[in-house]
Amino acid sequence: MNRVKIFCLIVAAGLSLIAxxxxxxxxxxxxxxxxxAENMSVSDTRPNILIIMADDLGFSDISPFGSxxxxxxxxQLAQSGLTLTNFHTHTMCTPTRAMLFTxxxxxxVGVGTMAAEQRxxxxxxxxxxxxxxxxxxxxxxxxxxxxxxxxxxxxWDLGGRKDDSLLPHRRGFDRSFILVEGSAxxxxxxxxxxxxxxxxxxxxxxxxELNDDFYSTEAYASKMIEFxxxxxxxxPFFGFLSLTAPHYPLQARDKDIEKYRGIYDAGYQxxxxxxxxxMKSMGLIAEDLVPAPSHEAFKTWDQLIEKxxxxxxxxxxxxxxxxxxMDQAIGQVLDKxxxxxxxxxxxIIFMSDNGPEGxxxxxxxxxxxxxxLNSFDLSLENLGRPLSYAWTGPSWAQVSSxxxxxxxxxxxxxxxxxxxxxxxxxxxxxxxxxxxxFMHVLDLPKTFLSLAGIEHPGxxxxxxxxxxxxxxxxxxxFADNSASVYxxxxxxxxxxxxxxxxxxxxxxxVWTNKPWGKGIGQWELYNLELDPxxxxxxxxxxxxxxxxxxxxxxxxVARNQLVLLPDGVDMRWTNIVTHFDYTPMPKKYLEExxxxxxxxx
Numbered sequence: 274m275n276r277v278k279i280f281c282l283i284v285a286a287g288l289s290l291i292a293x294x295x296x297x298x299x300x301x302x303x304x305x306x307x308x309x310a311e312n313m314s315v316s317d318t319r320p321n322i323l324i325i326m327a328d329d330l331g332f333s334d335i336s337p338f339g340s341x342x343x344x345x346x347x348x349q350l351a352q353s354g355l356t357l358t359n360f361h362t363h364t365m366c367t368p369t370r371a372m373l374f375t376x377x378x379x380x381x382v383g384v385g386t387m388a389a390e391q392r393x394x395x396x397x398x399x400x401x402x403x404x405x406x407x408x409x410x411x412x413x414x415x416x417x418x419x420x421x422x423x424x425x426x427x428x429w430d431l432g433g434r435k436d437d438s439l440l441p442h443r444r445g446f447d448r449s450f451i452l453v454e455g456s457a458x459x460x461x462x463x464x465x466x467x468x469x470x471x472x473x474x475x476x477x478x479x480x481x482e483l484n485d486d487f488y489s490t491e492a493y494a495s496k497m498i499e500f501x502x503x504x505x506x507x508x509p510f511f512g513f514l515s516l517t518a519p520h521y522p523l524q525a526r527d528k529d530i531e532k533y534r535g536i537y538d539a540g541y542q543x544x545x546x547x548x549x550x551x552m553k554s555m556g557l558i559a560e561d562l563v564p565a566p567s568h569e570a571f572k573t574w575d576q577l578i579e580k581x582x583x584x585x586x587x588x589x590x591x592x593x594x595x596x597x598x599m600d601q602a603i604g605q606v607l608d609k610x611x612x613x614x615x616x617x618x619x620x621i622i623f624m625s626d627n628g629p630e631g632x633x634x635x636x637x638x639x640x641x642x643x644x645x646l647n648s649f650d651l652s653l654e655n656l657g658r659p660l661s662y663a664w665t666g667p668s669w670a671q672v673s674s675x676x677x678x679x680x681x682x683x684x685x686x687x688x689x690x691x692x693x694x695x696x697x698x699x700x701x702x703x704x705x706x707x708x709x710x711f712m713h714v715l716d717l718p719k720t721f722l723s724l725a726g727i728e729h730p731g732x733x734x735x736x737x738x739x740x741x742x743x744x745x746x747x748x749x750x751f752a753d754n755s756a757s758v759y760x761x762x763x764x765x766x767x768x769x770x771x772x773x774x775x776x777x778x779x780x781x782x783v784w785t786n787k788p789w790g791k792g793i794g795q796w797e798l799y800n801l802e803l804d805p806x807x808x809x810x811x812x813x814x815x816x817x818x819x820x821x822x823x824x825x826x827x828x829x830v831a832r833n834q835l836v837l838l839p840d841g842v843d844m845r846w847t848n849i850v851t852h853f854d855y856t857p858m859p860k861k862y863l864e865e866x867x868x869x870x871x872x873x874x
C-alpha cells in the first residue's frame with residue numbers, strides 16, 4: 274500500500290477532509306480508514322508527531338535563522354520542511370507548555386502566573402495554581418486513548434513536585450523520562466534555583482539516579498531514541514523532546530565550547546549586525562527592517578572593563594556550545610527516524626518555549642549570591658564546565674532576539690516570536706519554504722488532533738472545565754504556504770506577571786512596566802507591518818483602535834476570570850531583568866577588579 278498520505282483535516286463543524294497541495298494529490302493513499310467512534314481507534318497510518326522544544330532559545334540563535342552557531346541538523350530539518358518566521362509562544366516557559374498540551378489559554382488551565390508569584394487575591398484563585406489543573410484535558414491523553422504511543426523526555430514543569438498525579442505517566446504518556454522542575458544543573462542532580470532544595474528526575478514515574486557521565490541534552494535525546502526504537506512499529510507515536518538547553522546554568526562539554534573560542538570577542542553589536550545581515554540575505558526578514566537597539570539600561574561593549582568582556586565572551590561561547598550540543602542530539606533522533614523509515618511520515622516541530630533569557634539570577638535576591646558562591650565555582654576559568662553557574666544576561670539576550678525588541682518575560686516580539694521549523698515530507702508542500710504568516714502555539718494542539726482524527730471533548734467557552742480548543746488549524750499552510758491562518762478580525766492576547774499584549778492583524782497593543790515600557794496603566798500601540806521591531810508608539814494617533822483593542826482585553830479578562838492587581842501596583846518581577854546596575858560577572862569578581870569610582874560609573 275502506498276504510505277504517502279496527507280490528512281489536511283479542518284475542523285469546522287466536525288471533521289472533514291480538504292483538498293491538499295496539487296503536487297501531492299496524486300500521492301494520496303486511498304486508505305483513509307474511518308474512525309471507530311466507539312473506541313476512538315483510527316488507522317495506524319496516521320502521521321507520527323514529534324515536538325522538539327528548546328528552552329529560552331532566541332529568534333536568531335540557530336543557523337537557519339542567521340546564527341553563526343553550527344546547527345546542521347536543524348538546517349536539514351529546514352531543508353525538508355518549512356521555516357516559520359512569525360510563530361509565537363507565551364512570554365515564559367510554563368504558560369507556553371500549558372497551552373501546547375491543552376490547546377486552551379494558560380489562564381484557564383491553572384497557569385495564570387508562575388510558581389510562587391501569586392499576589393493578593395490570586396492566592397488560591399482558580400486558574401492561578403501554577404500547574405496544569407486536573408480538570409484540564411491534555412492532548413497526550415487524547416492521543417494515547419486513540420492508539421498513539423506517547424513519549425516525553427526532558428523538562429516537565431507542569432506540576433508534580435508534591436503530587437504524583439500531575440506527572441506525565443499519569444497524564445497520558447506511556448513512557449516518560451523527565452526533570453520534574455523547570456531547570457537544573459546540566460551535569461548533576463542539583464537545582465538551578467536557590468529556593469529549591471532538590472530537583473527530581475523520574476523514569477515512568479519512579480525516582481531515577483543519574484549516571485556519572487550525565488549531560489542533560491544527551492540523556493534526553495538518548496531516552497527519546499530508546500522509547501521510539503522499542504515502540505510498536507505498526508502504531509504512530511507522539512513524542513515531546515523537551516530540552517533544557519540553552520537555559521541557565523550555561524554548561525557544556527569542553528569539546529563543544531572550544532569550537533567557539535574567540536568568536537564572541539567582537540562584542541554584542543558586531544554579532545547582532547552579522548546575524549541581521551544574514552537573515553536579510555536569506556529572506557527571513559525585510560531588507561529595510563531596522564532592528565531594535567539594546568535598552569539604554571544595559572552597558573555597551575565599549576563600556577565594559579576587560580574582565581567583564583572576558584566573562585561576557587566566555588558565557589556566549591558556552592551558550593553557543595549548548596546549542597551546538599543540542600543540534601548534535603537532535604541529529605541523532607532524526608537519524609533514528611530515518612533508519613526506521615519513519616522520518617517522512619513524522620510531523621516534526623522544532624521550536625523554543627519563549628524568547629531568550631535576559632535575567633541575571635544573582636540579582637534576584639542577596640541570598641542568591643551566597644547560595645551560588647557556596648554551591649558552584651563561579652570563576653572565569655571554570656565558566657561553562659561542571660560546577661559552574663552562568664547566564665547570558667540582557668545584552669546577549671537582545672542579540673539572541675534580534676531583530677526584535679526585548680526578550681523572555683516581555684510581550685514585545687522578542688519575548689514571544691521564536692525560531693520554528695516544521696517538517697513532514699509526506700504531508701506538506703514546500704513551494705514557498707519560508708512562511709511569514711502569524712501563528713501561535715495554541716494552533717499546534719488543534720492541528721495535531723485534527724491530523725489524528727480526534728475530536729476534542731471541550732464544550733464550554735468560559736469557566737475552567739471542558740474548555741473548547743482555541744487556536745487555528747495550520748493545515749491550510751501545509752497545502753498553500755502563502756495561506757493566512759488568522760483573519761483580520763481575530764484577537765490574540767497575552768498576559769503574565771501583569772505584562773499584557775493584544776494583537777489584531779498587524780496591530781499590537783502592549784502594556785509593560787517602567788523602565789522597559791510606558792508604565793503600568795498605559796498602553797502602547799505598534800503597527801507591526803511598518804514597525805516590526807516595535808520602536809514607534811502610535812497610540813496617540815489611533816485612539817479609537819486603542820479603545821477597540823483594550824475592549825478585547827477586558828473581554829478576555831472577564832471570559833477567563835483573570836485576577837489582576839490594581840493599576841499602578843507592580844508585581845514582583847522575577848525571571849526578568851529588574852535592575853539598572855546589571856553587571857556581566859559575579860559581584861565577588863567585580864569588586865576585585867573595579868575601583869569604587871568605576872563601580873559608581
